[in-house]
Amino acid sequence: SPSPLDLTEGWEYRWGDSPRFADDTPAWLVEEAPNGAWQAIGFPSNPPARNGNRYVWFRITLPAGEWRDPVLYIFSIDLLAQVFLDTELIYQHGSFDADEEGRFVGWPWHMISLPEDYAGRQLAFRVYSNYTDIGLWGEVRLMDRPDVLSMILSRSAADLVIAAFCLLLALLAGVFALIQQHRQSFAGIGLFSLASGIMVLAETQASQLLLAKPLLWSYLAAAGYYALPVGIGLLLEPWFKARHSLWIRRLWQLHLGYLVFALGLALSGVVNLSTTFPVYDVLLVVSLPTLFLFVSLQLRQLSGEQQLVIAAYGVLALLLLFDMAVAHGFLPWRLIPVSLGALIFSLAIVAISLRHYARTQRELVKLNQHLELQVTERTHALQDMVEKFRAFSYQDPLTGLKNRRHFDEIFAHEAAIARRGATLTLVMLDIDHFKHFNDLHGHEAGDAVLVATGQLIGEHFREADVVCRLGGEEFVVVMPGASAEQACEAVERLLRTMRQRRFQHGEASLGRVSLSCGVASYPEHTDDPLDLIRLADLALYRAKHCGRDRSETYESSA
Numbered sequence: 440s441p442s443p444l445d446l447t448e449g450w451e452y453r454w455g456d457s458p459r460f461a462d463d464t465p466a467w468l469v470e471e472a473p474n475g476a477w478q479a480i481g482f483p484s485n486p487p488a489r490n491g492n493r494y495v496w497f498r499i500t501l502p503a504g505e506w507r508d509p510v511l512y513i514f515s516i517d518l519l520a521q522v523f524l525d526t527e528l529i530y531q532h533g534s535f536d537a538d539e540e541g542r543f544v545g546w547p548w549h550m551i552s553l554p555e556d557y558a559g560r561q562l563a564f565r566v567y568s569n570y571t572d573i574g575l576w577g578e579v580r581l582m583d584r585p586d587v588l589s590m591i592l593s594r595s596a597a598d599l600v601i602a603a604f605c606l607l608l609a610l611l612a613g614v615f616a617l618i619q620q621h622r623q624s625f626a627g628i629g630l631f632s633l634a635s636g637i638m639v640l641a642e643t644q645a646s647q648l649l650l651a652k653p654l655l656w657s658y659l660a661a662a663g664y665y666a667l668p669v670g671i672g673l674l675l676e677p678w679f680k681a682r683h684s685l686w687i688r689r690l691w692q693l694h695l696g697y698l699v700f701a702l703g704l705a706l707s708g709v710v711n712l713s714t715t716f717p718v719y720d721v722l723l724v725v726s727l728p729t730l731f732l733f734v735s736l737q738l739r740q741l742s743g744e745q746q747l748v749i750a751a752y753g754v755l756a757l758l759l760l761f762d763m764a765v766a767h768g769f770l771p772w773r774l775i776p777v778s779l780g781a782l783i784f785s786l787a788i789v790a791i792s793l794r795h796y797a798r799t800q801r802e803l804v805k806l807n808q809h810l811e812l813q814v815t816e817r818t819h820a821l822q823d824m825v826e827k828f829r830a831f832s833y834q835d836p837l838t839g840l841k842n843r844r845h846f847d848e849i850f851a852h853e854a855a856i857a858r859r860g861a862t863l864t865l866v867m868l869d870i871d872h873f874k875h876f877n878d879l880h881g882h883e884a885g886d887a888v889l890v891a892t893g894q895l896i897g898e899h900f901r902e903a904d905v906v907c908r909l910g911g912e913e914f915v916v917v918m919p920g921a922s923a924e925q926a927c928e929a930v931e932r933l934l935r936t937m938r939q940r941r942f943q944h945g946e947a948s949l950g951r952v953s954l955s956c957g958v959a960s961y962p963e964h965t966d967d968p969l970d971l972i973r974l975a976d977l978a979l980y981r982a983k984h985c986g987r988d989r990s991e992t993y994e995s996s997a
């Protein structure tokens with residue numbers, strides 16, 4: 440199909456509003472105008488010498504062309520308009536009240552159908568605006584209807600992807616803001632991504648195809664646009680020192696305040712939403728450089744990652760300023776890729792997050808190894824401790840000899856060995872008249888005697904013999920491989936030593952202590968080694984009975 444034609448020539452404008460005939464036809468459409476009433480203008484926008492005018496008319500004679508289904512594509516109109524082909528009203532954007540005033544209804548693109556015989560006919564615009572700009576804005580093109588859709592879609596595709604990306608990032612950052620540390624940074628990233636995602640989506644021309652609510656899209660675009668500095672401020676604030684961070688906080692709070700205030704006033708009908716844009720732009724022109732000043736003062740102290748974020752933010756800020764300059768006519772019209780700035784910023788954040796993630800993973804692995812090492816060390820320590828406790832549980836705390844529990848185990852063990860053909864002898868030893876001794880010298884002295892006696896017993900037997908304290912003043916010696924005779928020799932030596940020994944406790948001399956002993960041996964005295972305890976006890980009983988301070992060997996006849 441033939442290529443679109445930009446209508447940038449042959450326009451005329453006329454300030455003010457046309458009177459009407461009785462049938463409501465505007466007189467300016469048909470009347471012979473006084474000389475100089477209509478003046479030439481290159482593009483039907485912001486004619487000179489407005490002087491507070493809220494109405495302006497534009498007209499053009501439509502050129503001939505090859506379009507089969509011709510439409511007039513306009514992006515966009517400040518703020519409301521009626522479009523006439525000759526005297527016929529063919530299109531209207533917004534509505535007018537009884538006083539011929541109207542309210543802002545958004546900045547959509549327009550597609551105005553033209554009849555086949557449009558060529559050479561007059562197209563006129565009656566434009567109303569109480570906004571800083573008046574007239575058409577952006578592009579006015581004559582083109583084939585199907586080309587409008589493909590043009591809009593191809594212009595919007597990248598923006599739609601970027602918007603989706605920003606919104607996804609916003610979701611992730613929002614989740615992290617709820618569950619992670621550095622809440623404010625994540626909240627800043629989340630808010631920024633949400634704001635830029637909404638702004639890009641709302642400003643992309645395809646949004647109008649998704650939902651034909653231009654005013655709603657304008658509100659969303661405004662909300663996103665106004666929230667951007669709040670997100671950036673939240674993110675940057677913790678990076679800076681006290682004084683600077685306080686200023687950054689004031690800046691973003693100011694912008695937050697404006698966001699709430701401006702949208703509140705517009706929603707409640709006090710002002711047109713369009714009016715809140717230029718005021719915000721003034722605010723942004725002040726706050727962007729101020730923010731930059733604080734950032735550059737401390738740029739060197741920031742990490743490489745923080746500098747990357749700030750560079751990305753700088754690109755975005757520049758694009759926003761360009762966009763603003765175009766919107767207010769300081770620069771000729773062109774589409775400024777603001778969404779690209781949002782994309783760069785988001786990509787910087789994603790790159791940094793991925794790096795952080797990788798680093799955290801590495802640290803986790805290291806931490807894990809460290810933990811494993813610690814667990815091993817602790818386990819060893821614990822095992823040592825368990826060993827020690829086990830030893831304690833087999834030891835008599837007073838004398839340091841093995842206790843009854845140990846005796847039970849070792850005796851059962853030695854008895855089992857003896858049954859396979861070895862000799863085993865058991866000696867029971869009991870201190871004589873120990874009750875009397877305790878009564879006479881006191882319990883502490885008794886303890887001292889128990890310790891000393893235990894030591895003496897140990898000294899008089901072989902390494903292989905196991906000396907245990909069974910409890911009270913009673914001891915036992917397990918003698919693997921020893922005969923009754925060998926045991927008696929050892930016992931006799933011990934008794935001799937005991938007779939010569941004068942016990943001491945501190946300064947006090949305690950005098951003599953004697954032992955009675957009973958000896959029994961396997962297989963000499965029994966065919967069941969487990970019986971040795973009973974037999975040795977009987978022998979001991981006999982020693983006591985026969986006058987103590989002696990050793991008796993078991994005799995079956997006794």
Ligand SMILES: Nc1nc2c(ncn2[C@@H]2O[C@H](COP(=O)(O)OP(=O)(O)OP(=O)(O)O)[C@@H](O)[C@H]2O)c(=O)[nH]1
Nearest residue numbers: 869870871872873874875877882883885886911912
């Ligand atoms: N000092 C001290 N005395 C203990 C300990 N264990 C038991 N005794 C005392 O040992 C005494 C044992 O007395 P008895 O079993 O009547 O026997 P005995 O007085 O030695 O008389 P015979 O064995 O017949 O010579 C009791 O008075 C117990 O209080 C101890 O750990 N320390």
